[in-house]
Amino acid sequence: MHEPATGSDALAQTPADSANRTSPRGWAVLLLNRLHYSTVVLASFGFGLFLPFLQEDLGLSYLQIGLLQAIAWGTSAVCLVPFSVLLARFNPNYRVLVGLALMTPFLFTQGLATGFWTLLGSRFLMVLTQAGMTPARPLLLRWWVAPRQYSTVTAVGLSLHSTFMAAALTFSPIIIVVLNSWRLAYFLQAGLLGGHLLAWAALTWKAPRSLEETPAAITRVESTQTDAGAEQDQREASLVGALLRYPHAWLLGVVMLCLSASWTTVLTFLPIILETERGVAISAGSILFGFLYYVLVPGGMLGSWIFNHITNRRVMVILPALLNLLSTLGALLAGNEFMAAVSLTGMGLAWAFVPAMEILPFEFKEIRTREVSVIAGLVQTFGAVGFGGGPALAGALAEVTDSLVTGVLVVGGLTGMAVLAAAALPRRFEGRLM
Numbered sequence: 001m002h003e004p005a006t007g008s009d010a011l012a013q014t015p016a017d018s019a020n021r022t023s024p025r026g027w028a029v030l031l032l033n034r035l036h037y038s039t040v041v042l043a044s045f046g047f048g049l050f051l052p053f054l055q056e057d058l059g060l061s062y063l064q065i066g067l068l069q070a071i072a073w074g075t076s077a078v079c080l081v082p083f084s085v086l087l088a089r090f091n092p093n094y095r096v097l098v099g100l101a102l103m104t105p106f107l108f109t110q111g112l113a114t115g116f117w118t119l120l121g122s123r124f125l126m127v128l129t130q131a132g133m134t135p136a137r138p139l140l141l142r143w144w145v146a147p148r149q150y151s152t153v154t155a156v157g158l159s160l161h162s163t164f165m166a167a168a169l170t171f172s173p174i175i176i177v178v179l180n181s182w183r184l185a186y187f188l189q190a191g192l193l194g195g196h197l198l199a200w201a202a203l204t205w206k207a208p209r210s211l212e213e214t215p216a217a218i219t220r221v222e223s224t225q226t227d228a229g230a231e232q233d234q235r236e237a238s239l240v241g242a243l244l245r246y247p248h249a250w251l252l253g254v255v256m257l258c259l260s261a262s263w264t265t266v267l268t269f270l271p272i273i274l275e276t277e278r279g280v281a282i283s284a285g286s287i288l289f290g291f292l293y294y295v296l297v298p299g300g301m302l303g304s305w306i307f308n309h310i311t312n313r314r315v316m317v318i319l320p321a322l323l324n325l326l327s328t329l330g331a332l333l334a335g336n337e338f339m340a341a342v343s344l345t346g347m348g349l350a351w352a353f354v355p356a357m358e359i360l361p362f363e364f365k366e367i368r369t370r371e372v373s374v375i376a377g378l379v380q381t382f383g384a385v386g387f388g389g390g391p392a393l394a395g396a397l398a399e400v401t402d403s404l405v406t407g408v409l410v411v412g413g414l415t416g417m418a419v420l421a422a423a424a425l426p427r428r429f430e431g432r433l434m
Contacts, residue, residue: 042189107189250378273332317357394408
């Protein structure tokens with residue numbers, strides 16, 4: 001519980017503290033934040049959409065293409081946890097504002113790239129900035145959203161993200177062809193992000209200051225600079241210590257690693273397997289991938305129901321882990337388009353549980369909001385490793401065994417680790433939503 005402060009130490013309540021329901025302004029802030037993420041995902045992790053056009057214009061080698069994609073996953077994996085600790089002290093509204101102000105020109109300069117190095121530098125700076133913004137999301141939830149609606153807002157955000165990505169994956173190549181310029185496509189995305197910047201500045205203008213989580217955490221006005229510095233060092237040490245105090249976060253990370261590895265491994269290699277092993281044309285295979293996102297447009301809304309009704313948290317995490325394992329193997333072994341579509345739908349549906357899983361750290365015993373931000377950074381790091389490492393491991397195994405099917409099936413089977421990690425979680429956590 002928060003104790004009221006008086007005098008010069010009194011801080012105004014956040015919108016979430018003063019209401020049982022999230023305000024329209026709070027909804028707008030969190031959903032806009034989700035769209036920021038979607039735009040960056042399209043520009044960085046959806047790099048393959050632009051690849052045929054970029055390769056022809058810039059003369060990129062296969063090694064350079066691999067490095068351009070690896071820089072996105074690698075930067076996220078390395079920087080998410082350090083940034084979640086180092087930047088936790090800063091106002092999350094300002095963090096996102098500064099991040100958008102930096103990312104917009106970084107995205108724009110990708111459209112101006114004249115060769116490999118300028119494109120690599122722009123992509124690195126964009127993803128680096130995004131890594132500083134992403135762990136702020138739990139802080140934004142605490143600031144703007146009523147605790148009982150955390151899962152609802154997160155679920156709606158996933159549905160919005162899925163709608164955006166499904167439309168982007170479907171129409172982006174068409175837009176590039178119509179515009180006859182991949183550069184204009186990047187400029188359009190930069191313009192969209194610039195619009196986000198203006199909207200964010202308007203929505204968060206004069207936002208109330210946040211209550212600190214405990215009276216002991218309030219830095220007194222009369223504290224000396226030395227005391228303040230020592231206290232800050234202790235806070236950062238405490239945030240790092242959260243990674244050890246809450247071992248369940250590592251189990252959630254393993255689950256996210258497996259979900260992510262399945263996603264990109266299937267996206268990368270299934271079209272080739274369908275064509276060479278099953279006789280399904282790549283044009284038909286590419287259409288099938290829409291099922292990954294189409295099911296999440298309505299399915300993402302299930303996140304709130306899942307969180308509120310599946311109160312056995314172990315079961316809540318085992319279900320998507322098991323569904324992902326079976327669906328991944330089913331997609332890789334599918335003998336026709338129908339079975340592939342069903343399996344891909346199952347893979348997409350497993351991600352409907354992710355909004356509920358993202359809220360679980362708020363239930364850890366005696367956890368503070370800034371510690372949740374660090375835990376989120378850890379789980380997202382596992383996800384980034386999975387996204388990048390899954391296809392790499394499958395490709396390496398395919399080279400060793402001289403069989404692509406064997407390589408991807410081994411990776412698909414390894415995602416069963418998520419089931420074991422989920423089984424190690426408790427039925428219930430001892431804390432509760434703040």
